[in-house]
Every structure is written in structure tokens, then in C-alpha cells.
Amino acid sequence: MDAVSDAGTGDAIVALRSLALAFPGSDQRVLEGLDLAVPREGFVAVVGPSGVGKSTLLRVIAGLLPPSGGEVRLMARPEPGRRPTALVFQDPRLLPWRRVAGNVELGLEGLVASRTERRARALAALDLVGLAAEAERWPRQLSGGQRQRVGLARALAVDPDLLLMDEPFSALDAITRQALQDELLAVWARTRKSVLFVTHDLAEAVYLADRVVLLGGRPARIVRDERIAAARPRRRESPELAAAAARIQNALGEAYAEGEGI
Amino acid sequence: MMPRALRSLVLPAAGVVALLVVWEALARSGLMGPTLIPPPSRVPAALASEIANGYWGAAVLDSLGHYFAGVALGSVLGIALGVTVALAPRFAALHSGVVRILRPIPPLAWIPFAIIWFGISQGAAAFVIAIGVFWINYFASLSAVQAIDRDLIELARAFGHGALVPRLVKVVLPAASPGILSGLRAGLGQGWMTVVAAELFGIPGIGQRMMDASGLLATDVVVLYMLTIALLYSLCDALFEALSRRALAWML
Numbered sequence: 001m002d003a004v005s006d007a008g009t010g011d012a013i014v015a016l017r018s019l020a021l022a023f024p025g026s027d028q029r030v031l032e033g034l035d036l037a038v039p040r041e042g043f044v045a046v047v048g049p050s051g052v053g054k055s056t057l058l059r060v061i062a063g064l065l066p067p068s069g070g071e072v073r074l075m076a077r078p079e080p081g082r083r084p085t086a087l088v089f090q091d092p093r094l095l096p097w098r099r100v101a102g103n104v105e106l107g108l109e110g111l112v113a114s115r116t117e118r119r120a121r122a123l124a125a126l127d128l129v130g131l132a133a134e135a136e137r138w139p140r141q142l143s144g145g146q147r148q149r150v151g152l153a154r155a156l157a158v159d160p161d162l163l164l165m166d167e168p169f170s171a172l173d174a175i176t177r178q179a180l181q182d183e184l185l186a187v188w189a190r191t192r193k194s195v196l197f198v199t200h201d202l203a204e205a206v207y208l209a210d211r212v213v214l215l216g217g218r219p220a221r222i223v224r225d226e227r228i229a230a231a232r233p234r235r236r237e238s239p240e241l242a243a244a245a246a247r248i249q250n251a252l253g254e255a256y257a258e259g260e261g262i
Numbered sequence: 263m264m265p266r267a268l269r270s271l272v273l274p275a276a277g278v279v280a281l282l283v284v285w286e287a288l289a290r291s292g293l294m295g296p297t298l299i300p301p302p303s304r305v306p307a308a309l310a311s312e313i314a315n316g317y318w319g320a321a322v323l324d325s326l327g328h329y330f331a332g333v334a335l336g337s338v339l340g341i342a343l344g345v346t347v348a349l350a351p352r353f354a355a356l357h358s359g360v361v362r363i364l365r366p367i368p369p370l371a372w373i374p375f376a377i378i379w380f381g382i383s384q385g386a387a388a389f390v391i392a393i394g395v396f397w398i399n400y401f402a403s404l405s406a407v408q409a410i411d412r413d414l415i416e417l418a419r420a421f422g423h424g425a426l427v428p429r430l431v432k433v434v435l436p437a438a439s440p441g442i443l444s445g446l447r448a449g450l451g452q453g454w455m456t457v458v459a460a461e462l463f464g465i466p467g468i469g470q471r472m473m474d475a476s477g478l479l480a481t482d483v484v485v486l487y488m489l490t491i492a493l494l495y496s497l498c499d500a501l502f503e504a505l506s507r508r509a510l511a512w513m514l
Binding site for chain 2: 062064083086087089091093095096097098106107109110111138140154158
């Protein structure tokens with residue numbers, strides 16, 4: 001076993017302890033007894049079959065769904081003008097009636113009183129994703145990849161400790177997806193944000209993350225926790241990554257064989 | 263081919279001219295008397311005399327007053343209630359029976375109560391106009407808010423705007439604005455349709471002037487006021503369209 005168990009949560013940005021979630025009016029638990037810690041400045045990917053509860057997990061951490069058991073401990077620095085977590089969605093969910101900069105400012109409203117400062121922070125976030133020049137355009141004038149980058153900038157603008165990314169690149173074409181993966185890694189290297197990244201694409205997970213957590217079963221539990229030690233910058237075709245992906249793939253297969261009902 | 267903009271002006275104008283020509287021909291053919299069908303060529307003279315004796319300006323001003331009071335009241339209440347009901351399903355269930363009872367009652371059926379409550383007054387006319395406008399705006403904003411993408415509501419919550427007021431201001435109302443604005447626009451038309459009827463029972467305005475004229479069989483004056491309403495409606499509608507085009511620039 002080369003599964004990694006976190007010794008402690010001292011250096012974690014978020015720690016989940018025996019987390020359980022059932023939707024109201026349903027006995028069927030989506031998550032149960034889930035323990036997971038995301039280290040500060042770490043990049044953790046969560047993979048698993050669709051419907052296993054990966055997105056649900058992000059929503060619990062973001063505070064959008066109350067857990068029905070266990071706890072979510074966010075070790076975020078309580079500072080004014082910031083939010084502890086920020087979500088990036090699969091469909092970027094830009095507000096079509098706001099220009100690009102206005103969309104990026106959304107999370108700053110009610111957080112930063114000064115209009116000038118909101119604008120400055122939005123432009124800085126857009127600059128991080130290479131879209132400063134598009135600040136005054138409408139979302140409909142952008143390409144799919146640009147829109148997704150605006151979604152990322154909107155999350156970065158609130159200067160979160162933890163970025164929660166919900167299959168952010170899965171709706172993009174292969175070339176754009178790879179470009180955005182590299183851009184995300186560059187942003188991550190510059191900002192040192194902790195990232196929890198949900199995807200169903202194993203190759204994407206092993207390319208991006210320090211650690212890949214495989215969820216399976218119903219209620220979902222951690223089937224495998226694989227550390228990806230490959231040095232950065234990585235090559236997508238590296239045998240080391242391919243081997244890691246294969247190990248996770250096998251774990252997924254074993255889970256099926258055990259009748260986990262994935 | 264004509265350019266699009268030109269065609270959209272020329273064809274409607276041609277239709278109006280054709281209508282006037284047929285109408286004039288019919289009136290002059292002697293098939294029907296000038297009282298039954300007053301020729302359109304008599305309308306300018308009617309207009310001149312109505313303006314000269316001050317009736318036209320006074321009637322238009324009075325009617326505009328009723329119209330704007332009624333449309334504003336009906337629109338504000340209709341949108342407010344429609345949005346509230348869409349956001350509060352329990353409240354929706356509570357009042358759905360009441361809606362079923364009140365909805366099919368035409369605005370004009372409220373005239374007796376309007377007179378009892380407000381007397382023969384400007385308020386009575388505004389009230390009757392407001393009722394028709396209310397329902398249009400109520401249903402338009404109700405369905406516009408109900409149709410909002412749930413994902414945008416989640417977005418609002420995720421970025422700190424989960425409380426009612428910020429959620430309304432930042433997501434719900436802008437997202438529903440195309441539907442709400444089209445309800446407002448339909449209400450502007452409905453308002454003019456009710457103005458005349460609301461004034462028929464003696465409140466000064468275009469409707470009352472039409473009743474007076476028809477009592478004297480001055481049908482050319484009746485036609486004059488019919489066209490006046492058409493003109494006022496067109497102006498309101500064009501103005502509103504220009505404004506909502508600006509408000510919805512993000513959609514174009």
C-alpha cells in the first residue's frame with residue numbers, strides 16, 4: 001500500500017472528520033465517515049465515478065450544504081476582505097448582465113467597501129488569468145476557455161485560503177483544457193492557494209495534484225489515497241504519472257469487484 | 263432587397279396607407295353614410311376643432327393622468343407580489359385559491375366597486391386600470407422568477423449573497439428582468455385598453471369625450487379619439503422599448 005494517511009491536521013487548511021451527508025427526506029447517505037485533510041498550499045484531486053458525491057463534498061466544505069454528521073474544520077485565517085473558500089464551477093456561471101470585471105467583483109461586494117479597491121482586486125485577478133484586457137467585455141463575447149478563466153478569476157478575487165474546483169475544465173475541448181490546466185498550475189505556483197479539485201478525469205488528476213483521492217461506494221468512502229510525487233513541471237506523458245493513474249484505475253476496478261456498487 | 267431597417271418601417275407604413283385608402287374609398291362610395299363610416303379625411307378637421315375648443319388637450323391630459331397612475335400602481339403591486347410568491351412557495355400555496363377566484367374577473371367588472379369606494383373620481387379610473395395591469399405583471403414576474411436557473415442562486419450563496427436582499431438585487435431581479443420587462447410592456451398596452459372603458463362612466467378624459475361625441479353622432483370625433491389612443495399607445499410603447507433595449511443591452 002502506498003496510500004497516504006495524514007499524520008495530523010496541524011498543517012491542513014481544511015480537515016473533514018467522519019463527515020456524513022444525507023439529503024433531507026432521504027435515508028440514503030451520500031457521504032459517511034469521511035476523513036480527509038487538505039494540506040496548506042497543497043493540491044488535492046478528488047476522483048470517482050459520476051454521482052459518487054464529489055461535487056456534494058465540495059458544497060459541504062463551501063458551506064452550501066450542512067453536513068448531517070461529523071465536522072468540517074476550516075483553518076482559514078479570519079481576515080476582513082477575504083473569504084475562506086471560493087468555488088469554481090463546471091459551467092462557469094457568469095452573470096450575463098455583468099461585464100467581465102463586474103462578474104469578478106461579485107464576491108467582493110459586501111466584503112470590500114471601497115468600489116475602487118473592488119475594481120483593483122478584480123483587475124488583478126483577471127491579470128492572473130491573462131484576461132485583464134477583456135475586463136469590459138460581456139461574458140457572451142468570450143470563448144468557453146476565457147469564460148472558465150473568468151470563473152477562476154472570480155474565485156481568486158476573494159483571496160480564499162482554499163479553492164474548491166468542481167470539474168472546471170470538463171466541458172472544454174482537449175486543447176483548451178490542457179492550456180487551462182497549465183494556467184491553473186501557474187496560478188497555483190504564484191498564489192500558493194490550497195486547491196481541492198474534483199474531476200472524473202484520472203489523467204487530469206495525476207497531472208495536476210500532489211495527491212489523488214478516489215471516492216467510491218454509496219455512501220462514498222475513500223477507496224484510495226494516492227500521493228503523486230512526480231517533480232514539477234510535469235510531462236503529461238510521463239510513465240510515473242501513467243503508473244499512478246493505473247494504480248488508481250485498478251483500485252476503482254477492485255472496488256467494483258468487491259461489489260461496492262459504484 | 264431593401265435593408266432590414268428600411269423594410270421594417272416601409273412595410274408597416276404601407277399597410278397603414280392601404281387601410282386609409284380603402285376606408286376613405288368606402289366612406290366616399292356612398293355605400294354607407296358618413297356617420298356610419300366617417301372618412302379619415304374628416305379627422306384632421308375634427309382634430310383642429312377639438313384642439314381649438316380645448317377639449318383634446320384636456321382629455322389627453324386627464325387620460326394620461328389616469329393611465330400613468332393606474333399603470334404604475336398595477337405594475338408595482340403586480341411585480342412585487344409576483345416576485346414574492348415565486349420566492350415563497352408556501353405563500354404561493356396559501357394564495358393560489360384567492361388568485362383563482364379573482365383572476366377571471368375583468369377589470370371593468372370592478373367599476374361598481376370603484377365608484378362606491380372612490381366616487382366618480384380620478385382614483386376610480388386609476389383603480390380599474392391598475393387591476394388589468396396588475397394581473398399581467400403578476401403572472402409575468404411570477405414565471406420569470408420561477409424560471410431562473412437554480413445554479414445562479416447557488417452562485418449567489420457561494421459568493422456571499424445568500425441573504426434575501428442581496429440575492430434579489432444581484433441575481434434574482436436581473437435574471438428575471440427580461441420576463442418582468444415584457445410583462446411591463448404588455449401592461450402598458452392593457453392600460454390603454456382599459457382607460458377608455460374606465461372613463462365611460464363619467465370621469466373626464468378621452469373615454470368621456472368619446473361618449474359625448476357618440477351621443478351627438480359625431481363619429482368623426484370618435485374616430486379622432488380612437489386614433490389619439492393609438493398614437494399615445496405607440497409613443498408609450500416606443501419609449502418603453504427604447505428604455506428596455508438599453509437596460510437589456512447585455513442580451514443583444
